[in-house]
Amino acid sequence: MLKAFFLIAWMVVSGFAYHVTPRQASTGVNSSTSATSSSATSTPTATYSYLNCYTEGTNTRALGSASLVNYTSMTVEICASFCLPTYKIFGLEYGGECWCGDTFGTGAVVAPTTDCNMPCGGNHNEVCGAGNRLSVYSTTPVIVAPVHAPAVNNYTWTGCFTEGNGTRALTSGTDIDYTGMTVQICAAFCYPNPAFGVEYGGECYCGNLNELNASGAQKAPTTDCNMLCPGNTSEYCGSGNRLDLYQLPLNSSMGR
Structure with missing residues (x-):
């Protein structure tokens, strides 16, 4: 108990905000405070390697089992010492946030490496x-x-769609990149078009729902869109004559 008191006091003086979910707390004071104590010396308790830059989850944290926040003192080593070995995965966010977990939350996917660009405090x-x-x-x-990325920027995934009957389903813009295409790249290229689709791994098409409906495109089984994006193999980018379709909200001025 005395040890726990001094550990909490150290956290307060150091300016760290500490949070543990009921799951970790239920394992007893020793498991949660040992991770906290190790961050005092910044000595990791297990070996680890860098995975990638990831997005946050959709309506949930990508790693939400425990967290440690300090925007002036956070380092990779402090986060590692806080999360390990209680958890297998840790992530650093916004320069000073440390998040721990064993699995990723829904919607957390690999992002372009350059998206992670804030120095540690x-x-x-x-x-x-x-x-x-x-x-x-x-x-x-x-x-x-x-995964079929559920949302990107202001767009929401609508489903897997066929191409049009003898014509393109979306005809307002085209970007082709069979080596680096991602859903995020296509979204940025097409905005503010109300809709876009990724096809055949590396093809990006922009347009609107009027074009889509007039082309005769139909909703297809989700499993038809099974080609990975070459620039982000954790996401799908349609398939042959199949588009992973995204659209802006219908109540937006452009989303129709």
């Missing part, structure tokens, strides 16, 4: 994610199943 030579982006590390290899 305690070591400007290290990168600590960015806004809604985490620099993620793990003690074990993590296999992330590909």
Whole structure:
């Protein structure tokens, strides 16, 4: 009990905000305070390696089991010492946030490496994610199943659609990149068009729902859109004559 008191006192004096979910707290004071204590010396308790830059989850944290926040002193080593070995994965966000977990929350996917570009508050030579982006590390290899990205920028995934009958479903703009295409790149290229679709791994098409409906395009089984984006293999980018379709909200001035 006395040890826990001094650990909490150290956290307060150092300016760290500490949070543990009921799951970790239920394992007893020793498991949660040992992670806190190790951050005092910045000595990791397990080996780890960098995975990638990840997005936050959709309506949930990408890593939400425990957190430590300090925007002036955070480093990769402090976060590692806080999260390990209780958790297998840790991520640093917005320069001073440390998040821990064993699995990723829904919607958390690999983002372009350059999205993680904020220096750590305690070591400007290290990168600590960015806004809604985490620099993620793990003690074990993590296999992330590909997903149809549920949302990107202001767009929402609508489903897998066929191409038009003898014509393109979306005809307002085209970008082709079979080596680096991602859903995010296509969204940025097409905005503010009300809709866009990624097709055949590296094709990006922009347009609107009037074009889509007039072309005769139809909703297809989700499994038809099964080609990975070459620039982000954790996401799908349509398939042959199939588009992963995204659109702006219908109540937006452009989303129709």
